Structures are given as structure tokens and as C-alpha cells.
Amino acid sequence: MNEYLPLATLLRLLAVLTLTLAPHVGHLPPWVSALIAGLIVWRGLTAYRQWRMPGTMVKIALALLAFVGVLVHFDGRLGGQNAGTTLLCVMTALKLLEFKGRRDVMVLIFLMYFMLLTHFLFSQEMWTVAYLFVCVLAVTAVLIECQHRGALSPRITLRKGGIMVLQALPLMVLLFVLFPRIPGPLWGLPEDSAAARSGLPDQMAPGDISRLIESDEVAFRVEFHGPVPPPSARYWRGPVFDHFDGRAWRDSVPTFASGLSSRLELLGEPVSYAIMLESQRGRWLFALDMPAARSLPDDAFIGREGQLLARKPVTERRRYELTSYMQYRLAPELDEHARKRYLRLPPDFNPRTRTLAATLRTHYTDDEALVTAVLRMFHEQPFVYTLRPPPLGRHSVDEFLFDTRRGFCEHYAGAFSFLMRAAGIPARVVTGYQGGQHNVFGDYYVVRQSDAHAWAEVWIENRGWVRVDPTAAVSPQRIEQSIEAALDAAEGLPGHLAARTRLRFYLEARWEWLNGRWNALVLSYGPELQQRFLERLGLDDLRDTILALTVLGTSILAFMGVLTLRQFAPEPVRDAALREWQRLTRRLARAGLPQRPGEGPRDYAARVAAVHPEWAQAIHHITQLYVRMRYLDDPDPAGQNALVDAVRAFKPRSARRRSWIRS
Template identity: 70%
Template structure:
């Protein structure tokens, strides 16, 4: 059994361990979460019931099984963001199987500190920082308690842990502001194949975007410089799909490098804005319609299909400024037209037949498109978040049978109809709209604003955007997704009607998060250089010098504060303070008090040596004993004692 930690202290350590691991509960495989809970509960019961710990061979076997389980859950990986965190958590819990002495306790405590860092691999939001501060104080309280043989009151250990955390706060601030920032994400593991991609995918099939509507996560925030386009003009262009396999759309010839940008003619006034994009582990950036090539970030380029791409996947939050035009001609000369006409053989025969009939009655390409939009608008098609499942001939079943779908159903069916009629077409995925945060003056685009539309190529006009969803649910484009789905039952909470109080709280919280992102998480090399440049610390040498001086001064002040606490306590008894002052005068005259000599004996001994002081000595000792030990001592006697000590001259 545990010979070092009392039972109550062990239960507290297990509770803090559970607190530290809790945010990972939904990220870990189900078997691992259950195993960790079982190990923590078993260790507490084993200490309470005085059960013997498992033998060595059993502990080795369990550890090997846990290792195999992690390998199986993460496709043979034990490193990286998800697999590495899972391995660390299960091994920390397994340490409880050999939890005996001081060394084992210290190992578990320091493992808890290390596990706190792993939470930052998954989230750096404000609530995560607040939660980690609570966990740091709780873990430090356990560390304080583990330094004592007996259990301490939680109030004492928490107060001590809080004081230690406050003492570390100045050092933390100095390191945050002055330590040279490294380019790239500090809390990201881009090579982790197990990391989930958030937001839009590089593939669009039936139901893919409607699934995103259930998410309230922020995709990006936008700050406009000047006039803001209306919702119907706010199309945020993302992945472009040109290959259809009969069910899903993909990019059949992805752009891997710059140098093959399309021909663009920009007209009208530019819209200037800044986007703060959340990491989504894909290379595409989002832009309003078509951005001006001159305004692109240095590490970005326009692909051959007009898609804005970064040279590396977006694995950290990034901010970039663009100028876009809502009036433009994109690729007036079409290259590779066959690429945008291909359809797989053996799929959707009824759709092909409909396209042939439309082409026979409408010789102009744009007239075919208008006829399809009129069909969506006039016939009983329904815009719904929960469309029926579709089979092999998905477009046929949607157009002629179910007639219920979301934006990906309408855009996919429209593009297939156009191609079947001999009109080049492709599907664009991105976001549409965005909600104004009145308190911050910026627009928030969430995953629930995900949208898909089509582009058809018209001779002389280039690629023309046509959104078939606007024919079925115009309120989706002109207002918001909430307006389009307001009459449906069972909507996610973030799409239901908002009260003024709810909107106020949500907008305020988002503003706090936006400021946290900009000032703390966005404090990279550029922002650090701009900020420190105001104080003449913009170059690396001065930055390191200021950091060194700041750390030295801060540590010196903390040291002086700790030394002051360690100094003997100041005497608060006024009578005793006057008596000490009196004895120091006698000590300077060569008559110090003895180590165990009382006041009367001391005065008698001094009077025997210096009889001329006898009256003053007896008066002072009488006043001292009366002021310190009498229950009815008053301030007048204390003032008289102070005056007698002050007037006494040891000569």
C-alpha cells in the first residue's frame, strides 16, 4: 500500500488528476476513457480497502495492452497530436498501479503539469486558458500537500498554491511580451495525420454541407474598410469542384503551385477588408468573390479556377487583408472546356433526358440556366436541413422523386443539368452571408453559413455565378440561414430564434474571444515587433537585453519579498518593544541581560553594579511589568514607560 501519502491526500490527488484529464474525455477512444476512469476509481478503493497492488507481470501485461490499444485506435501511430496525447493519458493512469512512495507521487504530479500543456494542442480559446489556470492552482495545491506527512486543510494548500501562481505571473508576462516569437504555430502539430479537419472538405456529396449547418464554430471574422456589401453579395469563395463521379464532387486537377492563374477583368469599386481565419488544416483561403491579385498575401496565390490558396495548409489562426471586386469577368477565354463538361457514364439518365429537352427548346446557354431556375422556383421543391437519403442515381432521385434538399443538392443537380446540356459548369463551396457583431463592428462567418453554388461559362461573359438555392429559398441569400429555416422544427440551438439578451451575451462573448485571438493568440513575430518597436525594442538584441534585465529585476524583487517573509516577525507588543530598547542601552554600557534572567533579577543585578541608577531602574521595571502584565493597563502608563526609557542615560 501507499506508505507516503495519507488516504485523504490520495483522494485529492486522484480528483485533481481527473480534473486535468477531463477535457480529453471526448477526444480519446471510448475504451481509453472508460479505462482511465476505472483505474482512478480502483486506486482510491484499493487505498481505502487496503488491497495489495498488482504484481509486476500483470502491470507489464496491462501496459502492453494499452499500447496495442492506442496503436489500433490511431492506425499504428503513437506520436502526433491525438495519438501522443492518448498514450500520455493512459500511461499516466497506469502509473497508479505502482503508486507507493514519494517518487511515484512526484512522477504523477509532474505528469499532470505536462498533460496541461496537451490541452493547448486542441484549443487555445479563452475558456481553455481559464480552465488551465484552475488546474495549475489545483495541481500545485496537491504538490504542496505532498510535501507534508499529514493531510493539510484544502484552504491552506489552495491559498499557498495561489500565492505561488501569483508570484510566477510577472515572469509569465515578461516572457510572453519579450521572448522572441517564432514563426509558425507553437501549439500545432501539422504532421499529425489523425488531426481532424474542421469546416469545408475537398469533397462535396449529398448531406456534407447540411452537416456543417449543425456547427456553431467560427469559420472566420471579417472587418470591412468602408461600405459593406449586402448579404446577397457576400459570397466567400472556397474550394472549386470540377469532377463529378455520379454522386460527389471533387477537384479533378488540383492547383499545386502558382503560375496558372485565370484571366480576370476587374470592374467597379474595390471592397477592402481583413479576414481572421480559424485554422482548418487545408490550403485554401477565403475571399469575397474575386480578390485583386495585387492585394494577395505574400504566401498566397490565385489558382487556375480563381480559388485563393496558401502555399501551406492553414494550421494556425491567420489574418490577411484583401481587396475584392463584386463586378468582374472571370476567364472570358475558357481553357480546357471538356474538363467542365464531363459526366460519368451510366448515371442519372432522367437528368440527361431533361437536359436534352431543355436544350431543344432553349438554344441560348443562359436561357437553359433560367429555365432550370424557373423549374426550381415554380415546382414543389423544398429547401430543408434534413433531406431524404439518395441512392446510385442521386441527381435523378432528387430532381424527380424527393425534391427535398439542401444547397449541395441544388448546386450539384444544376451543374449536372448544365453539363448534360453542353454548358461548362462547376460547383463552388464556401460561405455566404455573415452576422454583424454590433459591439465589435465586425462580421462573424460560422460553419453554419457554409454554402455551395455553381458557375457556368458563358461566351463573352466568362464564368457567371448562378445560385440555384436563391430560386428555392431566396431568404437564405438575402437574409440568413436562420431566416430560410425558421419554420422548421428541431433546429440546432444556434439557428433558433434569438432573444435580445441571448444575442447580447453571444456577441459580447465573441468580442472577448476576438480580442483574445488578436492580442494574445495573434501575438506573433510581426505584432511583437510592432508593439516593442514603440519602446525602441524592435530588434532582437535589444529585445533579449530587455528580457534579461526584466527577469533579473523581477527575480530580485521576488527574492527580497521572500527574504522579508523569512525574517523574524516584528514585535507587536509596545511594552516589550520599549523594554528591548532599554536593555540595548544597558548592553552598550557593558551590562547585557542574561539568557534566562527575568526583568526584576536583571534590574537588581545592574543596580548592584551601578547604584546611582537604582531609582531609574526600579521605575522603568515597575512601569514595564505594569504595562505588559496588568489587565487594566492603560495607554498613559505606556507613554510614561516610553518617556522614562527615552530619558534614561546609561553613563
């Protein structure tokens, strides 16, 4: 069969295609990964063994089957991050079925360039950028090789490809810094996107928080401007739930409304800090209880339940600075409508817990005393803090409090809130994060998904909403130290926690610091950060920015053009004698006597002397010096200086001008 590319070039092209698609294996359905691998291997064998390419009907049938397979796998959806990327990967691999001429080669190479962009939909970490930089270099090298009918050495194509990529870097940096940033991600992604990935759920049921413990992903990073609160005080407030349906806690009414400032009294000394928040699927901007209204970002407000909320979903990394007060009074007065809402319980659920609440109320008429009694019960009775509690049935709170007594923070917070409501004390569940790990290299704190936590709030007369963490009564180590300290003695830790040795902890801290710098300087470079940076450069408005971008971009392109043109310039003459002889011939050429092709120095000197006898002595003297220096003797400084002086003294144009004046 007639192949457009040599076999070696084709195999290298298939290897680069494999390199480009490899990171998507973890995101593609297994059958798609197997199909792509089979097509690549089949195309290599086809070229090696000279098999026939499939006919048109076979190609159409395979394309339709792949299309329908993707459509069925994603429940009839082709849009979105996962479905769209899967379809693009399949169609790129199917392009190998009609891979013959130059046009097909160029289409596949440009598809590979485009496929590189899709990796950023799943990860924008440093290792991703480094890997894709290698891929760009490889694809560019293959592009150069495919422009030649004969196979080139990989060393040559990689060198030329590397030069092209490096030449593009200054322009890339300029566009990154100066091109106006668009709020939010560049592409609109549905809810299954990377921009809407892991985070706290919008409801809380047994097992929801404990599943996050398995994740080592960063939720946010915190840099304190001053004294750092102890771990037991670092409660990062998130979603608040006031409705219990018998299984899960959730919001009874939309919480995205402001109006809390009039019911919040801040006390004590403030704590100032900055947060670098990872993208998530909600509008929660996590903060220490309680943030001061005067320190809030422009697009944020404190919601009805005390959460810090953004006006739009957080679809990209963002940095914000806050001032919080660890001591406060929240809603010291509670109207009757709110009281009923925070006391509401579903009927016909958990009768034993209701009986326990009634018994406690007969012994403790004071709300604070009843709360203390319940916490003492959690501490003294054999309750266990565990990641692997047994499953619960319809009466989940009853089964947890009286039967299993094994649970995670959501079990304790939910059961405590139910018990408080049954005893007539308004209560609600708060979720967020607790603690944070100090990074000694960057002097900041990292809060991960594994730090997710749930606690309760009860309303006490004249005190307002008071935080109560029943988990602290069962396992104080979880609050005062870390989840590793709380679980290590009781059971096996999650993989990412159990595998932490001293060396690994050091390496992770160093890598985390690098990631933090990468996020702060690159990934979080949005409209706000760009505006502040450009103001420091004196670029206050869009017109100045566009002008600077145009001037600098044009300068970079012109500089690259000059470097490119220099490749076609003649090589500089390194022989000193030849350089002086060429200077002489250029002067004579301007006088109308150029040296002819193949004409030797002595013949040329004789011809010039015949036309201009007055130059004969000078021409013959220069010719003798040149021939001796270039062909006869070893070059010496004295002879070289004599040749330079003789050429400088020879003025053919001046002599010609004087002869013209005399005539």
C-alpha cells in the same frame, strides 16, 4: 499494507487525478474511460480496505494489454494527438498499480501537470483555460499536502497553492508577451489534430456541405471598415472544383498556383474588412469576391481559380486585412484548353440530364438566356431546399432533377453545373460560406460552419466567370436572410439552431464577443502580432527583446525572492514601550553590554550602572519609565513621549568615546 500517504490525502489525490483527466472522456475510446475509472475506484478501495497491491507479473500484463489495445484501436498508430493522448492517459492511470512510496507520488503528480497541457490539443477556449487553472491549483495543493506525513486541511493547502500559482502569473505573462513566438503550433501534429479540425472538404459530394450545417463552430469573424455589404452579396470564396467523376466534384489539377491577376479586372467601389480565421486543414484564406492583389497578406496569393490561398496550411488562428471589389470581370477570355476542361463530363452518366440540356439549347441559343431558363425552372417547379434529401444512386443528377427534387446547396450547385456543361456552357462549382451573423456587442460578423455554402460559376462571352446561385432560385430566404429562415418552415432545424431563444441568442452573442476578444488578444498572438506589439514598445529587434525579457524576468524573480524572505523576518514590535527598550538594549550591546537571556530590565540596568556609573542616572530613569509603561500603568502619551526622549538623549557610544579620549 504500508501506505506512504494518509487515507484522506490519498483520496484527495485520486479526486484531483479524476479532475485532471475528466475533459478527455469525450476524446478517449469508451473502454479506456472505463479502465481509467475502474483503476481510480480500485485504488481508493485498496487503501480503504487494506487490500494487497498486485504483483509484478499482473502489472506487466495489464500494461501490455493496455498498450496493445491502444495500438489496435488506432490502427497501429501511437503517434498523433488522439492516439498519443490516449496512451498517456492509460499509462498515468496504470501508475496507480505501483503507487506506494514518495517517488511514485511525485511521478504521478508531475504526470498530472503534464496531462494538463494535453487539453490544449483539443481546445484553447476561455472555459478550458479557466478549468485548467482550477486544476493547476488543485494539483499544487495536493503536491503541498503530499510533502507532509500528516494530512493537512484542504483550506490550508488550497491557500498555499493559490499563493504559489498567483506568484507565477507575472512571470507567465512576461514570457507570453516577450518570448519569441514560433510560427505555427509549438508541436507538430498530424492530420487528426485540433489544428486541422473542421472546415470545408477538399471535394464536394451530396451530403458534404449539409453535414457542416450541424456544426456551430466558428469558421471566421469579420470586421468591416466602412459600409457592410448586404447578406445576398456576402459570398466568401473557398475551394473551387472543375472535375466531376459522376459522384463528386474535385480539382482536376493542383490549384495552388498563382497567375490570376492578369485575368482579373476590378470594378466599382471597394469594401475593406479584417478577418480573424480559425485554424483549419487547408490553405484557403476566405475572402469576399474578389480581393484586390495589393491588399493581400505577404504570404498569400490568388490562385488559378480565384481562391485566396496561403503559402502554408493554416494551422493556427490568423488575422488578415483585405480589400475586395463586389463587381469584377474574371477571365473575360478563355483559351481552348481551359474551355475543354470546364466542359468535360464523365461518359455514361445522367442521360436524362443530357437530353434536357440538348432540349434547352434548341430553344435558347444565347448562353445567358439558357442560364435564366434553368433558374426559372428551379424556381417554378416543385424543388425543395432540405437538409435531409433522399439518397441518390449512380445517375445522381438525373435522380435529383427528375425524381426526388429535394436537396441542399451542393445538390443544386452540382446539378446546375452538370446541366450547364451538358448544354455547352463552361461551368464549375465554388464552395465557401455565405452570409454571416452580426454581433451587436462587438460590431462584427460571425461566419460559422453552418453558413457553409456551394454555388456555381458559368463562363459568359465578354463577361468572364459569372456567379450563379441556383439555391437562391429555390430558397431566396437562405441567401437574403439565413439558413434558419430557409429551413424553419419546411423541416426541423439542427439542434444548435432550433434551441435558440431570444435569451439564448443574447447570451450566445455576449459569449461570442468574449471569445472573439480572447482569440484576438491571446490565441492569435503569433509572430506577426507580437512583432507589431513589440515595435510599439520600442523593441525592434531580437536582441532588445531578449535583453528586456532577461531584465524584467530577473526583476520579477528578485521581487518574489524578497517577498519570500520577508516571511522569515521577525515580526515587527507593536508595543511602543518595548520598541524603545529594544532600541536602548541594541545601543548598549554595541557598547559591549548586551542583555543576557532571562535577565530582567531592573537587573540589567543595575549591571550596566555598576560597569558605567556615569550612565547610572540615565539608565535608571529609562528603566523606571519602561517598567511603568509596560507593566504597571496604562500607556499614556505623556509617559510614552518621556520614554522616547530619554532613550534618544542617552548616548552610550559617545560617552564611551569621551572616556577613551580622556584616558
